[in-house]
Amino acid sequence: MSKRIVVVGGGLAGTIVASGLCRHLGNELRTGKVQITMLGTSEKHLYQPALLFVPFGLAGDDDLFRDQRKILNRMIAYYVDPAKFIDASAKKVTTESGRVLDYDYLILATGSRIMPQNIPGMVEGGHWFYDLEGARKMRTALQAFQGGKVVVNVNAPHKCPVAPLEITFMLYDYFHKLGILDKTEITYTYPIGRLHALEPVAHWCKPEMDKKGIKYETFFNAESVDPNKKTITSMEGVTLEYDLLITIPPHSGMDLVDASNLGKGGWATTDPKTLQHTEHKDIFVIGDTTNIPISKAGSTAHFESEAVIANITSLIKEGCWSRYYDGKVFCFVETGMEEGTYVWFNYTTPPNPGPPSHMIHWLKLAYNRLYWLSAKGLL
């Protein structure tokens, strides 16, 4: 009997896993011993890390989008038909259109979404670059900006742990190049008592901000924004004035996870080593969807996918387990418009950012193009 693999979510994690499984299980797919079906929400695949460059006019549709069906191997059945309910006991997925799919293995990769609406006034008063519409609006706002007070407000949880630092340093350079830095004051706010959740990164970025004259407010959990007065107020009682408010909005997971009793807040309960759902071992959870307390990042999803691909392949071919995920994450960090550094860490090794260089910045840009090969399972 054929093994049925259903991938729920055609974003970064789901696509890399499905493509990798095709590479490793090519013969089984061709002979009908394995079937892979993917459920997604769009014909287009969005590469979110390129959104960071949209506000500066440095990324367009070519950098952001590909046709999902052109990325995926033809042996994968792809449906734009979101999953509505996962019956983990019966091993069935029901879709929005009423399709019912049985599975032997399910990959849950529905990602996360931004919730600026959770902070009153933020939608009206703030700008963000975490989705395409927001990034394009932010570009227009930046083009109109002539100097003044800029607040970069970070909320938790959020994906890509380093993007708030990147946008802060890039804005600094951008204003410098425009010749309006002397008329501009940048304040970075962070919800806990230091400048970054990863302690070594917090130690690294504090002197970088001090050197540039970037101000900061820690223990700043945004409570509300007054778009008329142009102020943002924290739960801790601090009010900051702004001329331009950039926010990293709080995130949540998808309703499907709660509706299917697989986790709370859209985060599925996941074993940090095996990446199996804690109660349903035939469900593998990867990418932003997990509740593992590590960075929600594309690179996390990429390294997780290597373990999931290896394990499903060996379970199908050899009936045994292959390897564990070790918590590996690797992120490039833009420290300006033309320089960058990187951090890598895992469950046992903390990050240790090195000195920025032009070369690392160019490597980040190069990886953004190479991503499309990863999505096809070629890298």
Ligand SMILES: Cc1cc2nc3c(=O)[nH]c(=O)nc-3n(C[C@H](O)[C@H](O)[C@H](O)COP(=O)(O)OP(=O)(O)OC[C@H]3O[C@@H](n4cnc5c(N)ncnc54)[C@H](O)[C@@H]3O)c2cc1C
């Ligand atoms: C501005 C920005 C910059 C970033 N920079 C970096 C970076 O430099 N490095 C890095 O490593 N990461 C970065 N990231 C983070 C990275 O993009 C995410 O962590 C990554 O996309 C997570 O992959 P995912 O597959 O879990 O989620 P996604 O890529 O969001 O994919 C989830 C998919 O599931 C679909 N879906 C949702 N519900 C359903 C349903 N019910 N049925 C079917 N499909 C469903 C969604 O539509 C989506 O297509 C950045 C993100 C942003 C926004």
